[in-house]
Amino acid sequence: MSLFPEAKILDIDLTNMKVEKATLPGEIYRLYPGGSALGSYLLLRNIKPCIDPLSPDNILVFSVSPLTGLPASGLSRIVATAKSPLTGAIGDSQAGGFFPAYLKGNGFDAIILRGRAAEPVYIYIDGDDIKLMDGSRVWRKVTGESEKIIREEIGTSNVEIAQIGPAGENLVRYACIINKCNRANGRNGMGAVMGSKNLKAVVVKKTKAIKAHDPENFSNFGKNAMKTIRNNPALSGLFEHGTDGDLEGFHLEGFLPTKNWTTGYFPEGASNITGATMTQTILKERDTCFGCAVRCKRVVEVPGVIDPMYGGPEYETCATFGSYCGITDLTAISLANQLCNMCGIDTISCGATIAFAMECFEKGLISYKDTEGMNLNFGNREVLEELIKKIAYREGFGNLLAEGSRKAAETIGGEALSLSMSVKGQELPAHMPQFKPSVGLVYAVNPFGADHQSSEHDPFLTLPEDNIVRKRLAMLGIHKGYDNPFELDDEKVRFAFDTQCYFSMLDTLCLCQFVWGPAWELYGPEELIALCKYGIGWDTSIYELMQIGERRINMMRYFNAREGFTKAQDTLPERIFQPFTDGPSKGRCLDKDAFESAKELYYEFAGWDKATGNPTGSNLRRLSLQWLSGGSDED
Numbered sequence: 001m002s003l004f005p006e007a008k009i010l011d012i013d014l015t016n017m018k019v020e021k022a023t024l025p026g027e028i029y030r031l032y033p034g035g036s037a038l039g040s041y042l043l044l045r046n047i048k049p050c051i052d053p054l055s056p057d058n059i060l061v062f063s064v065s066p067l068t069g070l071p072a073s074g075l076s077r078i079v080a081t082a083k084s085p086l087t088g089a090i091g092d093s094q095a096g097g098f099f100p101a102y103l104k105g106n107g108f109d110a111i112i113l114r115g116r117a118a119e120p121v122y123i124y125i126d127g128d129d130i131k132l133m134d135g136s137r138v139w140r141k142v143t144g145e146s147e148k149i150i151r152e153e154i155g156t157s158n159v160e161i162a163q164i165g166p167a168g169e170n171l172v173r174y175a176c177i178i179n180k181c182n183r184a185n186g187r188n189g190m191g192a193v194m195g196s197k198n199l200k201a202v203v204v205k206k207t208k209a210i211k212a213h214d215p216e217n218f219s220n221f222g223k224n225a226m227k228t229i230r231n232n233p234a235l236s237g238l239f240e241h242g243t244d245g246d247l248e249g250f251h252l253e254g255f256l257p258t259k260n261w262t263t264g265y266f267p268e269g270a271s272n273i274t275g276a277t278m279t280q281t282i283l284k285e286r287d288t289c290f291g292c293a294v295r296c297k298r299v300v301e302v303p304g305v306i307d308p309m310y311g312g313p314e315y316e317t318c319a320t321f322g323s324y325c326g327i328t329d330l331t332a333i334s335l336a337n338q339l340c341n342m343c344g345i346d347t348i349s350c351g352a353t354i355a356f357a358m359e360c361f362e363k364g365l366i367s368y369k370d371t372e373g374m375n376l377n378f379g380n381r382e383v384l385e386e387l388i389k390k391i392a393y394r395e396g397f398g399n400l401l402a403e404g405s406r407k408a409a410e411t412i413g414g415e416a417l418s419l420s421m422s423v424k425g426q427e428l429p430a431h432m433p434q435f436k437p438s439v440g441l442v443y444a445v446n447p448f449g450a451d452h453q454s455s456e457h458d459p460f461l462t463l464p465e466d467n468i469v470r471k472r473l474a475m476l477g478i479h480k481g482y483d484n485p486f487e488l489d490d491e492k493v494r495f496a497f498d499t500q501c502y503f504s505m506l507d508t509l510c511l512c513q514f515v516w517g518p519a520w521e522l523y524g525p526e527e528l529i530a531l532c533k534y535g536i537g538w539d540t541s542i543y544e545l546m547q548i549g550e551r552r553i554n555m556m557r558y559f560n561a562r563e564g565f566t567k568a569q570d571t572l573p574e575r576i577f578q579p580f581t582d583g584p585s586k587g588r589c590l591d592k593d594a595f596e597s598a599k600e601l602y603y604e605f606a607g608w609d610k611a612t613g614n615p616t617g618s619n620l621r622r623l624s625l626q627w628l629s630g631g632s633d634e635d
Contacts, residue, residue, distance in 0.1 A: 004030040005066055005536065007038065007109040010130065012123065014197050015056060015115030019130045029109075031624055034065025035508040036092040037552035038110055039081025040559060043090070044628065046112070049562040053083040053091075053189075054171055054196040056116040062103070062162070062202065063110040065510040066536045069101035069290070071209040072221040073522065074515025076101040076290035078162075079507065080190040083563075084448065086173040086349070086404050087425040090559040091188035092448045094507060098206075099160040099179040101290035105207025113197060122163070122201035124154060135200040140166060142342040143181045144309050150203060163201035164191045165344030167392040171195055172402040174349035174427075178341055182287075182297070182311025186346040187426060188448055209291065213537040221531065225293040225522065232521050235294060238514060239286065241275030242298045243315040248274045251323070254585025255435035257428070258323040259378050260355040261421050261575050264432060265583025268379070269328025273318045277330060284308050289512070294522070296514060306334050313337040313347070316452075319430035320351025325358060326378030336384045343392035349404060352427035354387055356405040359419050365412055372396045421573050423450040424565075431457065433576050433590045437488040438496035440590055441598050444570045445606075445613070446500075447556035453513055456499035458485035458492070460519050472518040475525045475542065476502060488594045490601060497605045498546070505549030550606075551623045554615045557608070558628050567613025570599060 004026035011020045024038075032041040039061040051057040060082040067075055078100035084091030103111075106125050120135035133153070138146035143165050151157050160179060167175040168191030175191030176184040185191070212218035228235065237245050250256040251270035258266040271277065278298060285308070287297035298312030313321070313334055321327060321336040340347045354376075360366045361376035368374075374383050374397065390398025400408050405420040405427055421428045426449025433440020436458040443450040460469050461482045470481065476498050480491040499518075506516055515522050523531070525542055532538040532545075577592040603610045607619035617629050 004033075004538065008107055009110045009112060010108045010125070011112045011114070012130075012132075013114045014117040014121065014199060017117070017132055019132070029066075031548070031551065033508060033548065034063055034068070034109065035079040035094075035510050035552070036063070036081045037508040037548065037555065038063045039079055039092070040090060040552060040555040042110065042112060043081060043083070044555060044559060046114075047083065050564075051083065053085040053088065053193060056114075056197070058083050058193055058196070060113040060190065060193045060197065061110060062113075063510075064100050064104045065508065066109070066538070067531065068510050069104035069210040070212055070218070070535050071291045072218070072531070073225055073292040073294055074512035075510075076292065077510035077512055078103065078185070079510060080177055080185040082190055082193040084188040084190075085171070085192045086189040087449050088563060089424055089449065089565055090447055090556045091190055091193070092507070092556070093176070093185040093188050093190045094510070095177070095179060095183045095185040096289040096512060097160070097179045097183035098290045099162050099183070099204060100510065101209070102160045102204045102207050104210060106204055111202065113194075113199060116196065117198040120198050120200050122150065122199065122203060124203045126205040135198075138200050139169065142166065143178050143344060144307070144342060146200065147181060150201060154203065158206040159203050160206065161201050161203050163344070164194050164199075165342055165392070167343045167345045167402075168192055168195035169200075170392065170394045170402070172345060172391060172394065173404050173407070174346040174353075175344050176346045178344050181309050182341050183289075184341070184346065187348065187451065189346075191344045212535050214534040217530070218534040221523070221527070222293070228522055234519070234521050238296045239294060241279050242296055242312075244273075244275030244278060244298070244313065244318045245315075246275075247315055247318055248276070252584065253435065254580065254583040254588065255432045256323050257319060257430050257432055259326050260324060260352075260359040260419060261428070261573070262359070263582055264434065264580055264585045264588075266323040267583075268326070270323065272328045273322040273330050273333060275315070278312065282306065282330065282334065283312070287311065292512070292515065294515060300334050302331050302334065305331060306338055310338040310341040316430050317347040317351065320348050320355070321384065324351050324355035324430070325384070327381045327384070328379070329381045332381035332384055336388055339385060339388045339392075343388070345388065345392060348429050349427045350388065350391065352421060353401050353405040353408065354384070356408070356419055356421065357401055360412060360416050363415065363419075365414060365416050370397060418574060421575065423572065424448075424569050426450055428573070433572060434580070434585065434588050436485060437590055437595070437598075438492050440572055440576065441488070441493065441496050441595065441602060442500055444572050444599060445602055447553065447560050454500055454503055455496055456503070456517070456519060458482075461485065461492075461495065468521055468524075469519050472524040473499075476518075476546070486588075488591070488598050493598045493601045494605060497602055500553065501546050501549035503549070504552045505545045508548055508552050547623065551625065553606075554620065554623055554625060555628075558615050558620070558625070561612070561614040565614075567599075567603070570613055
């Protein structure tokens with residue numbers, strides 16, 4: 001009998017309107033303890049290769065972890081997993097808020113959503129009482145309106161709602177799933193998968209926190225959290241100015257992606273769109289997730305323009321709608337963020353795709369006729385609102401951009417292909433490989449496309465050896481420091497691979513990286529081991545946890561191999577290898593030969609076939625994944 005808890009799974013067939021409950025034995029759940037490790041396991045068990053991601057054959061999995069909902073900071077995250085309509089690869093998307101803790105509080109570790117409902121529906125979960133509700137009244141409504149209607153229909157406000165907006169209904173390929181009207185399962189287009197199933201929302205009844213296995217020892221996590229935050233520059237800065245606090249620093253160093261990555265320098269307006277400017281001007285309050293003391297979430301308000309219900313922009317949003325597009329107005333950026341949260345659109349892909357279209361327009365690859373008279377010159381803030389709405393509803397020129405920059409570039413043709421700043425069809429987030437080469441390496445090899453939260457970032461290796469971040473990295477076997485972050489030698493590749501496995505484990509356990517990642521200094525590997533022991537009675541080790549992270553990456557990579565992906569898709573846009581011509585980073589680029597050599601070494605570290613970039617049979621067996629090549633889970 002396993003000492004690990006079994007997973008309780010809600011399996012919903014929307015085609016036949018049938019609800020079933022299942023369990024996953026503890027000895028299996030321990031191998032895939034939540035997040036997209038569990039999601040990938042369920043996808044690989046349940047869908048055939050090469051299906052259309054927007055067909056009823058795709059499944060969408062929501063998953064939490066055994067730790068979700070415990071009363072401590074950073075323990076309320078949820079992952080959505082499906083085949084991605086944006087990339088055609090596996091899709092992975094995380095979100096915070098209160099929905100994850102309440103799903104776990106209702107007794108479920110995962111929800112499998114199959115098929116397609118004949119008419120729009122939403123799901124209401126109140127413990128063991130599961131109802132499929134008529135969704136016709138909320139279909140075509142933006143998120144704030146549908147939240148209000150759902151609460152009226154159910155007869156209580158004591159619920160949390162994860163839903164799609166019009167973008168998901170209209171199958172925008174980078175549509176996201178929104179909870180609290182401002183927390184997004186973004187990237188990869190999980191909202192479009194949900195929309196393809198005629199599923200508007202999943203609604204969960206509010207519950208109390210999960211009880212810890214060892215309450216007395218577990219309570220130590222929360223006792224000094226606020227004191228630690230106030231006395232820690234990284235965390236206090238996150239509290240004070242949010243994730244956008246670093247924007248001006250990146251600009252001053254010349255590594256803020258600007259005007260579709262043609263430069264890393266934004267002198268026209270970087271200071272206007274920083275976290276400090278937001279704090280001083282339009283910040284209304286700081287929001288948080290279930291049980292978390294960090295309070296990093298921004299809530300902004302501009303009377304008559306910006307509704308605080310929809311939160312506020314993060315760093316990536318301020319960059320993609322701001323510097324990417326040459327826009328200097330924080331209110332315009334906040335309105336773009338609000339429209340994306342209302343309509344359910346990923347802000348990174350949306351802003352980056354608009355920036356791509358702006359460069360195409362300025363280079364004459366598209367004309368006023370193509371854009372229906374819209375002026376898409378860089379810096380035109382007036383066009384954002386109209387264009388986001390057109391994308392969400394797939395109207396006119398917006399229908400093309402709703403496909404994402406890569407597919408839009410294929411339609412436009414010619415030079416447009418080189419202007420799509422994407423990997424595997426997913427747009428780059430606002431962290432530059434020219435400054436962070438190991439992050440660029442992970443952008444290329446990451447199974448679900450370019451993602452800045454899939455490994456640790458190079459500059460932390462420039463900190464003194466006695467810094468707490470370096471000490472925590474040393475616990476993972478990472479010891480070498482650097483005078484600058486630009487090198488990409490053998491040890492930097494190992495840093496990329498090892499921290500990718502660590503972050504993969506954090507995503508599996510549904511832990512917030514701002515709280516549990518090595519660099520943010522609230523909790524580290526030692527506390528993580530204690531969390532598992534005191535939280536759920538799990539005696540584990542860094543070795544086991546790192547292997548869990550590696551297992552997840554290999555399952556995702558295997559999924560992609562089934563879809564025809566090889567190392568040929570592990571590329572970066574050519575612009576990354578071209579020197580900047582202005583600003584503080586003039587002359588800087590990522591060395592292509594060094595990148596290609598690093599990629600080959602990465603495959604060696606990962607134990608993948610260097611000819612294809614895909615997992616070998618021996619590596620799958622090492623990670624207890626022999627069932628992928630014909631064995632059983634128990635072999």
